[in-house]
Amino acid sequence: MASEIMIMQVDAVTPNTGAGPGTITGHQNGQPCEVKAFSETLQRFEAGRTYEFGWYLGKEYQGHQDMLVSKHHAITELSVGSNGAQKPPEARQEAKQPPRQGNPPKQTSTPQGVMTGSANTRERSITVQALMKSTIESGGSEEDFCRWLSLHDLIVHGTPRE
Structure with a gap:
């Protein structure tokens, strides 16, 4: 389950239907690109913004193999300068993340x-x-x-x- 890193300028985020993944469409290096993501991951993307995230090829289904956003890599929103160029890595900000809850109690008797x-x-x-x-x-x-x-x-x- 090897993952790759992608930087994508997001044009649209389409919610999922039923239990299936939703779609993130945009551009990577000026080329159109489409990546699938399930609801909790999909909610972290917004149209008009640029993100860096991990992805992997999903299981082939009816002769088509989708690219999916990895839940195991950080989704980072990249700042974009006024001329459209990306700012250096130190200007990166972490994308919206759900609030963390406290650590669950640990059972240590077994x-x-x-x-x-x-x-x-x-x-x-x-x-x-x-x-x-x-x-x-x-x-x-x-x-x-x-x-x-x-x-x-x-x-x-x-x-x-x-």
């Missing part, structure tokens, strides 16, 4: 709780199964699965990432 801080084994099992399915569908390896599981745990338990 081996599972000691290892991961999961509230219970069922929640941990659901997370593991979802990550396994996604990794397998994308042709990922066991190493990819372990990396995504570690990233999940860092995010859920509020450990700072760099």
Whole structure:
């Protein structure tokens, strides 16, 4: 599940229909581009702004393979100067993000709780199964699965990432 980084000037954001992803259309290096994103990620984009974000190729469906915004990379809004040129990286601002809630209480009385801080084994099992399915569908390896599981745990338990 390798991801790439893209800088896109967004022209339009089209909400999703049903459970499917919505569409972000815009330009990358002057070329038209379309990327899909699910609702919580899609809400972080606005037309008329420029963003840097991670993306990956989704699973092929009916002979078409979509590009999707990665939930595992920062979505950063880039400032644009009056002449349309992007300002240097230090002028970047983090895009709108939902407010963080406090860290969940960590269970430490069971081996599972000691290892991961999961509230219970069922929640941990659901997370593991979802990550396994996604990794397998994308042709990922066991190493990819372990990396995504570690990233999940860092995010859920509020450990700072760099």
